[in-house]
Amino acid sequence: MASNKEGIVSGGIGFLSRATVQFLLFGVTIVATRQLSIEEFGSYALASLFLIVARALFYVGPYEYLLKTRLTPTLYATCLRANIILASVISCLLTLVYFVAFRIFDIYDVSRLIALLAPSIFLVAVTAWYEAVLLRDLRVRRYYLSTLIGDCIGAALAVFLLIKGYGVVSLVAQTYARLLILLALYAIGTTQRPTLGRGWVQVRDVFLWSKERYYAVLLNFTSTYGADLVLGILLSPAATGLYRASSRIVSTLTDLFAQPLQKISQTNLSARLVQEKSLGTSWLTMLSGVGAIGWAGLLTLGFLADDLVPLALGEKWTPAVPIVVSFCAIKSFMLLDAVTTSFLVCHDRQKQMLRVQIGVAAAVIGLSWFFAPFGPQNVAIAVGCATATMSLIYGFMVLKLSKAGTEAIFDMVKTSAPPVIGTFLALSFLDQMLPHLSREQAVIWGLFAAAVGSAIGAFIVRTRILTAIGSLGHLPEPKPSRATP
Secondary structure, three states, rough: OOOHHHHHHHHHHHHHHHHHHHHEEEEEOOHHHHHOOOOHHHHHHHHHHHHHHHHHHHOOOHHHHHEEEOOOOOOOHHHHHHHHHHHHHHHHHHHHHHHHHHHHHHOOOHHHHHHHOOHHHHHHHHHHHHHHHHHHHOOOOHHHHHHHHHHHHHHHHHHHHHHHOOOOHHHHHHHHHHHHHHHHHHHHOOOOOOOOOOHHHHHHHHHHHHHHHHHHHHHHHHHHHHHHHHHHHOOOOOHHHHHHHHHHHHHHHHHHHHHHHHHHHHHHHHHHHHOOOOOOOHHHHHHHHHHHHHHHHHHHHHHHHHHHHHHHHHHHHHHHHHHHHHHHHHHOOHHHHHHHHHHHHHHOOOHHHHHHHHHHHHHHHHHHHHHHHHOHHHHHHHHHHHHHHHHHHHHHHHHHHHHHOOHHHOOOOOOOOHHHHHHHHHHHHHHHHOOOOOHHHHHHHHHHHHHHHHHHHHHHOOHHHHHHHHHHOOOOOOOOOOOOO
């Protein structure tokens, strides 16, 4: 009972924090789509792609190594030094991208935005290190409080500047404000202080362990954002803007569940590994409780997209509706990835993951290139099939490693299916009974029907869902790590 309560509290804090952040980020997206042209939004989307992959590199490798490795006198300093070295290399590469972007894209804004965003890489390097230190101490609640404050301030600044007419520079300011706030709050939240230490052998060992994870990030970037680049090159930044805005809408909902689930499962599984405890089939239990809510939410968004997208973003974004519906199906697999990738990394299966990602990345680029002339929706469907295949392969790998039998899988289905089925029945009934509602009424009544349907389904299996959410509880919180000399 105590374990379930701890899990519900930890999970509740994570999801509530993420819900607030996603609401704010969605608000920024709405203001940006209304204040910027589709081409301007697409230019920022293209420029930020290079920064997204650069930032992602700091949340694998040394980050994961610090979480899962037994404490040594040089562990913290070694991982920080690795991050600083990586930031220096990435800065040089972004300089090359800056010059190449002039030739690839038709407009100057892409290169200008890359130049403005590039210095933030060094802030990311230190912030990611602090985050790993905080999570190693299992201080997840403080982590979510810090991210909530940082994202709130960043979002507020972006909205203020957008309304004042500063254009895409407002989104750049949001990035720096968020990172600076996070850095300050993380530093306050831990006793560990940055130090680079001495010796290169340990840094080399960290990089050797990390290389497959770095390759994986690059390949995952290709799988996730390769279509954006292909659309920008073959069609226009406006096509990328349409595609990215659609993905952003669905990701706002998906990340609400996937990000806390991934962070909690990564922390929990890594802590169990350090303490030499069995990982078992806990990943399926964690997935079932979150999936019950997440999949019901994606189903609701898919049903209401025809009215919700133009109402939220403006009539000029109506062509995004079919792309949003396609992404709702695609993003549903992200919840599976949230637990399977953490499990595989804990078992040092980076090389096997890498082989899968190579195949998927090649498929994404090839399919995007082939389907781009047919429009963004066809690209989204084709890319979705490739990335869903990767998620299913990861799931199969984890099933084998965890030795999860049919009974464990069936238990997950029994927990997550009723809320999803309830949502589908409620929305279908509303569509049949009230087919001619206005746009605003359709969204309001649709959300109400979905909430009622999912609540009824969840009530039927309430004990299972509470147990599943309770599994998100962490091991006893250790004392904060002491600074190393």
